[in-house]
Amino acid sequence: MKVSRVGVVGLGGIGRVHIAGLRRLGVQVHGYDDIPDARSKANEELGVVVHPDLASLIDAVDVVDVCTPTDTHAAAALAAIRAGRSVICEKPLARTLGEADALIAAADEAGVALHVAHVVRFFPEYAAARAAVAAGRIGQPGVLRLTREGGMPNPNGWYHDVARSAGIIGDVMIHDIDFARWIAGDVVRVYARTLRPAGPYNGATHAYALLTHASGAISHLTASWARTGASFRTSFEFSGSQGMLDYATDQRPLLRTAPPDLAHAGGPMLDEDPWAAELREFLAAIEGGPTPRVTAHDGRAALAIALAALESAETGRAVDLPPAANPFPGSAPSPAEVVSV
């Protein structure tokens, strides 16, 4: 099936990023947002063909791309799937596991594709690290450390309502939860602490989690909205039986300027941003190409780990996860496969 029209639901922060990526891919972009002002802005500023309701959008497009707040993913995605449309959904796949399972089942039943936008797998530095692990560079992963820290998101936003966003863990840490699982495989136990309450709901703005993978590997994850007055940064460190990989977004500035803001005027540092790259891979899959590097089942698994972390933070107890239906061992080659690297 040729994809020529994609409908973006939710024309906010990430919706606009998707619109730019879709434009680059040469598809016609339609849009719907339940706030009329957001619709007219997207139409005037971005030239998006906007629709007055969700049904009209779904009717007009081949693929629906869900970019609404997390607790509304399922309703929008289900409506599209039931109308026979393939769906791309922002992470987390849904707010609850019940919703995630319903989405996967509905997509299977309707025979349409369901993709979840775990974009970290498409950042070239993260993809390079995964490729190095898959090539055996670090041997068997043993200890992983991933950090993702920024300032407070919009203080009046839905982000701060855990019931809507799944909080700092469900919104921010879930990126690295998915990536840690891609590297070291399924997770069997989670322990998490949340701290530094702030914002309109006095919710946690900083979190640590310790994941135990089925392989025995341990991941230490940090997610934060407490990095005030400084730019967003991420880092990783993967230690294995034979070596190690590490990286931080601020380890080696590509364009260092005084004054610091001047650097933005230098333009992008990649031909294709990771969001455009993920959309390209999803659309290619919908058109009959190879399975993308992340699937809805991966999205469901990441959500299960994130929700277990939330539960652990509330109860103070470690939470065991049920064994995966289709076990995923991670990306490292088995010792038998490693000859020499």
Next chain:
Amino acid sequence: MTSPESPAAASGEARPVKIGIMSFAHLHGAGYAGVLAGRPDIELRAADENADRGKPIADGFGIPFTSSYAELLDWQPDAVIVCSENARHRVLVEQAAAAGAHVLCEKPLATSLVDGRAMIDACEAAGVTLMTAFPVRFARPVVGLAKLAHDGALGRIHGAAGTNPGRMPGGWFVDPDLAGGGAVMDHTVHVADLLRWILGVEAVEVYAQVNRILYPDLPVETAGTLAITFADGTVATIDCSWGRPKSYPTWGGVTLELVGEQGIATADAFGQTINSYHDGPGRAGGQDVAWSPWGDNPDASMLAEFIAAIREGRQPRPDGWDGYRATEIAFGAYLSAESGQPVSLPLPVDG
């Protein structure tokens, strides 16, 4: 410039561009083959008078190989990429031009101004274009730095400091007859080209100091530092030394700092890397530390410009004169190092 059967043909489906690689003496030849091999829009072949060197590389990429440059040119390629030893660029470029092929020539363009001028003239006389391989212009951080300068975000540029440190390359690179010199010849031209391109003016004076303290047994200089004055008064320096030891995590790099009226900006051209450490099974083997690149490949962007120019029937950038002027700064540096005083540019062609 565009013949009737040119791939730039205005009507119908464009046919693949036929490209021949002439010599794999310079390792970049294999890098370019890696970018071009197996693409539906390119037909790629290679020749190397040294079949022991060239054939395994060509076989590795699955491209037809011959040890005869004449045979490669009989195939009537649209374009060639010359990756021979520096001193042999001229003869291959002249042969390719005579056969009507556009030329991408590895840097440094030539080992004398006479040769460089002859190559430019030969291409002009044959109606083919000459491009010099300066891929660093296409590295994203450098593109960003150039944008800051060209958009005026830095204000007037007063000064610049560039580095192109590397590992000592060995082989013919340290043979003064084949390479035309040592570190100065090898590593001045990339940054010199960036400076001319970003500043948009020519160098009028160069001062340089060189030495052989690193690898004292080699017959060429292994370290050097230049100071250049441009026509608008901008002062720039270049470190072209083979200063990176073998244990350094990567081959080298390029950095460039611009000091402007409104601010300072520094690009790290090859800064898109992750750190990678390997101790082998049981962490008991030899130790290997590497900075693995993950950014866009500047070689691929440079080749895209070369191929687009062929299809569009236009001159690609950087051109032959860019290659010539960059080497002129290196030749001036040698003269200055000898005399101990600044040298005025341009140099006479037979200088």
